[in-house]
Amino acid sequence: MAFLNYNKDEKLEFNYKRACGLWLIVVAVIISVATLTGGKQIINMPVFSIGYVISFFSINMNKKVLNRLSNCSSNHAMHKLHLAYLPHHQT
Secondary structure (H helix, E strand, O other): HHHHHOOOOOOOOOOOOHHHHHHHHHHHHHHHHHHHHOOOHHHHHHHHHHHHHHHHHHOOHHHHHHHHHHHOOOOOHHHHHHHHHHHOOOO
């Protein structure tokens, strides 16, 4: 897998599903609020932009939230599944 710069011994990192789901719900609420306050602009961009950035950093970059919403770290079966779905390089 040299063409992918993939190292078999490297520990794999995955997004936290629950944290991503929570973030998407918060973004949906932010879009709703920005739409309601948008007036002629259809969506209020300052409300959306500020809400988007705050929600991203407060949920996806906050270790306390990520650890609280995580189930567990990836196991051997998940690692094998990940390897099975990587495209194979044919020479």
